[in-house]
Amino acid sequence: MSTVVSRAARRRWASVAGGTALLVGSLGVAPWAWSAVGVAPTSASAEAVVERALASGDVSYSATGESRGSLALPDVRGFGGLASLVGGTTRTRIWWAGDSHWRVDVVGLTGEQDTYGLPSSTTTWDYETRRLVTVAGEPSARLPRADDLVAPRAVQRLLSALGPTDRLSLLPARRIGGRDADGLRVVPGDARSTIARAEVWVDRATGLPLRLRMVDRAGDDALVTTLSGVRLGRPDDEVLRPPTTSTARRELETAPDLVARLAARSTWQMPDELAGLQASDPAAAGTPTYGTGLVRVAVLPLPGRLTREVVANVTSAGSVSEDVAGGSLVRVGSSLLNVVLAVGDDGRHAYVITGLVDPTLLDELATELLASPPPLRYGR
Amino acid sequence: MIRVELRKLVGRPRTWISIGLLCLLPVVVAVLLSVTEIAPRPGQGPTLLSAVLGNGALFPAAALGIVLPFFLPIAVAVQAGESVAGEASAGTLRYLLVRPVGRTRLLVAKLVSIIAFTLLAVVAVAVVGYVAGVTLLGTSGTLTTTTLAGTTLTPADLAWRTGVMVLYIGWSMVGLAAVSMFLSTITDSPIAAALGGLAVLVSSTVLVALDAAGSVRDYLPTRYWLAWVDLFRDPVPWGDLTAGVLVQTGYVVVLLGAAWANFTTRDVTS
């Protein structure tokens, strides 16, 4: 039946469908299947995995990173890209030659912001404003930067803060970005922490943390940061050197952001203990953090003119002010990160109090601070 | 047959009109920029456009950035939608087939012609962009061309990066052309085929921007369209570019396969 071609048509369509299936299979399903193939369980203990992750600061590598946060913060002027950093997706490229020699690019669709970490300074190149800003030294307090959310750094920060009551357990090993990784579950011992649990995956070969997932009490992902395309080995020095372009505006600063400036200029002698929590960092007397382990609260004194602006910003976003003895409180928060803005009646004392903790704990700190305002620092 | 198709492409006034219109917009932008010297604020407006003032050598890239979201896809979709459906609606398809021209051969020739058109259009925009950039915006002079990372680009660097960009954008367009070409074998209306291709483009663009489409996003045709910007980073991240080429190739293979299966066995009733 040479005239009839319906069989040929069926055969051709079948071969096209088969080819498509093969393509989808090899491009889409195969990587997924590969990541699901079991990895041999680790012989190391949870503590040993933590050890190795903490010791991996000098592992040299280059990779791409992605962090996805769901912390809804109001976009307050002066707090830079904080809201988008913790509330959106940030894509980064990372070259790491050690804790004091690295480069992290925040890659946007039409530009990028590159931070170069050097032993005594950090330099940030911003393509869109064509500014090259060098910050000498490490300020006692500052806003989080994109490089703080790169998986190894975030994991090391989390693990180094672990207290004796926090519980560790092993998760089944799995593959992250093609590498065998040992899993670790961290459950805070203190019920006031808003973190229900954190999951950490650490590269079996090098101890490099590859992924961090923080889950809030509602069971939702609050922050997920992952490293992918990891290539071990020291990156080129060329890559780690900040650009020397002549078209850029160069600036030299000591305080990279509002928090750092406020911390440096704070006039109050903050107490050593608040709501039963010890000040943990005596060096940062102006902006101390209180607490241990995963329950940590940062207290940032605000100057008067900034206070009005921040309060206006926050209340316009829908938060309600509540009067307490000695002042008023404005609460902003998500299931994970809570912020209390405490404003004293005298108009001079105002603080931003924040932490990954239960809001009632923040309230405690705030009312205590407002009830007994700290004295001026000596020498001011 | 391939030579015949190329001759038709070159001999057709519409080819040159659409390429001319494509080149016109970047030239207008260059003229306005040179007259007003107001570059868009960084981070706003088309990619790289903020960097071209006094830096005309970067204008080919910016010119392609200007036409990429809209005009280039339209030109390519119209050309590809025309391929088979245009012959059908002009009544010439049946005469080609009884000449006889094998149906597979006809499709291959059409594909070659579309690829030629796409490359021609992209190269024309880049060349016109370069000429307009250098004459209207001036060469770098004291200013140097920089990457997005702020490092300096030598002219040779800029040349190969622009060259790869031309090829990458060209191939992205071929992916779109494959959609329109497949539709062109289904319908006898060139307009419908072109619009179908553009509809796919628009839906894909919408979905890419949607977080809820996360799991399929990486397989959408326009997912990596803007990855050519990566060529102007330093060092160049090849990941997205490679993924983009692979995704486009996947679409080209599947859609051309479908076009072939459909066209070689369908009834030609136009």
Next chain:
Amino acid sequence: MSAGEERAVVATRALTKRFGKVTAVDALDLLVRPGDRYGFLGPNGSGKTTTVRMLLGLVHATSGDIEVLGRPVPRAAREVLPEVGALVEGPGAYPHLSARANLRLLDAAGPARSGGAGAEPLAADTGSRRTRRRRIEDALEQVGLADVGRRPVRTYSLGMKQRLGLASALLRGPRLLVLDEPTNGLDPRGIVEIRDLLLGLNAAGTTVFLSSHLLAEVELFCTRIGVLDRGRLVAQDDLDALRGPTGRTLVRVEDVAAAEQALGLAPGGDTRRDGELALDGTSVADVTDRLVRAGVRVLEAAPERRTLEQSVLELTT
């Protein structure tokens, strides 16, 4: 395959095409012999064009077999089609190009040399580049378009476009011409010219398959006729067989009443029409003999023949 010349030029067996639930062509058995001027008649929508498209491999049959020039279609279309010239449902040309440029493109699009390995040798001059210019000029000359110059086709009248379509069908000196409504849009003079051209080609050995809904055209040109009605072939025969004598004799006389009397018919009977008598069961010789002997003057006497129109109407209703 050496017997190809003696075999049918077009033969279909139980050829059927369904579009969805509609049966466009139903169990068609066409037979076109070498040298035929075959008229493919049928009202609009009877499936003529679908059949033509199937013969040319444009539309694929649902079932049945087609052989063109002794080879199966569409499987051997590559070998068969270079020897077939076709005009299907009106001409098609790129409107921005001239007639010559159109023919050049069309000729260059096909294979340079027809017939693959193992195929029977075909006419020498079917598509080579060397002879292209000459063949184009010849074809334009044949259809009367030699002096149109470089005007683009979009400025052509319908008749000129039709002539261009014919020229493209003639370009390769085909052994079989398949023409679907070829005189569409031509003026009466053009129709005569084209008919003479086709007669000349047919005399030189080209088989012509002409599909048309115009009875007069087919009757004037064709030697063999197939009648299609709602997808079925209701008749396929030589033209003379289809319009054979009816057995009656027509007589025209000066005085009808006298003639009726002479022939012994009732005056004003139903044999009488407009000064003519239609008589059953007799012959021209017999009738004239009786009338002349009765002194009735005979103006005209002839055996009645069916017109093609009558046959077709009978067959298709």
